[in-house]
Amino acid sequence: MESGMKKKKENEMFHVIHKVPSGDGPYVRAKHAQLVEKDPEAAIVWFWKAINTGDRVDSALKDMAVVMKQLDRAEEAIEAIKSFRFLCPRNSQESLDNVLFDLYKKCGKVDEQILLLKHKLKLIYLGEAFNGKPTKTARSHGKKFQVSVKQETSRILGNLAWAYMQKSNFVAAEVVYSKAQMIDPDANKALNLCHCLIKQSRFEEANLVLRDVLQYNLPGSDDFKSRNRAFELSLELDQTNRHDPFPLNIPGLCFEDDFTEALDRVMNEWAPTRSRRLPIFEEISQFRNQLAC
Known part of the structure; x- marks a missing residue:
């Protein structure tokens, strides 16, 4: 009896230490192969x-998608999620979208990132x-913390703006970064916004945005990387002819049709009479007229 209790306790400790769920089904075997045996290929077989x-x-x-990503099989992971997510409950779709977004980033699929981020905003x-x-519980470096809808909205807008920067669409990126800053400002987004303005030869506006970081007016302004980047942008502005009346002719500076239409729909036509409309979108509705500029 005593030996049986001891063995049971050892098994429980094993599952806690290795973060392997208890049981003997295919999923448990997959996690054992992944976390204990360190055999990702075998883990994928059991996940399937x-x-x-x-x-x-x-x-x-x-979990299979994460393992595939580690094995540089991100394209395969994307197809797996797209093909089988219909089998998953509704409350798991958001986390599947998060995994899918990381896979798109891994594969450099910027257009897919943009579509997914617009979907998440909706x-x-x-x-x-x-x-x-x-709110929801998130994890970072092994620690749990609460994320509000307001913070999540700003984060998604920041990711959307970054995706537009990757396409050299600095006008679209500027608009979205401005919206994100209005909701939850920080130094990193401000520096990216400054970069977008410089790319459009809007140097005075860029200076105003940069000044907030240099004067420590934004969260994250004292971060070492932010300080270095702020000084680099300041040097770039100092070396630029700010009195040039003609903006640089850089490809991608105009709004794309799909961008203006999608954001107009997202911000102005998402069932405005619904009682479930969140307060954060009331706060940013005043900015919507700038989307057509």
Whole structure:
């Protein structure tokens, strides 16, 4: 009896130490192969078996995609999520989108990132993000913390703006960064906004944005990387002819049709009479007229 209790306790400790769920199904075997045996290929085989047999499908699909990404099989992971996410419950779709976004970044699929981020913004507007809750629990470096809808909106807008920067669409990026700053300002987004303005030869405006960082007026202004980048942008502005009346002719500076239409729909036509409309979108509605500029 005593030896049996001891063995049970050892098994429990094993699962806690290795973060492996208890049981003997395909999903558990996949996690054992992934975390204990350190055999990612075998883990993928077991994850597929878990998906095909209906054993914790949402967890198996997400974990398999992460392992595939580590093996530089991100394209395969994308197709797996797209093909089998319909088997997963509604409350797991948001986390699947997050995994999918990381895979798109890994593959350099910028257009796909933009579409997904617009979709996530729409869910927030309709009150369907965080499974309808005002906050969610996130993890970073092993620590848990709460993220509000307001913070998530700003984060997604920042990612959307960054994606437009990758396409050299600095006008679109500037508009979205400005919206993100209005919701939850920080030094990193301000520096990216400054860069977008410089690319459009709007040097005076860029100086005003940069000044907030140099004068420590924004969260993150004292970060070492932010300080270095701020001084680099300041030097770039100093070396530029600010009195040139003609903006640089840089490809991609005009709004794309899909951008203006999508953001107009997202910010102005997402069922404005719905009671589930979140306060944060009321706060930024005053900015919508600038989208058409």
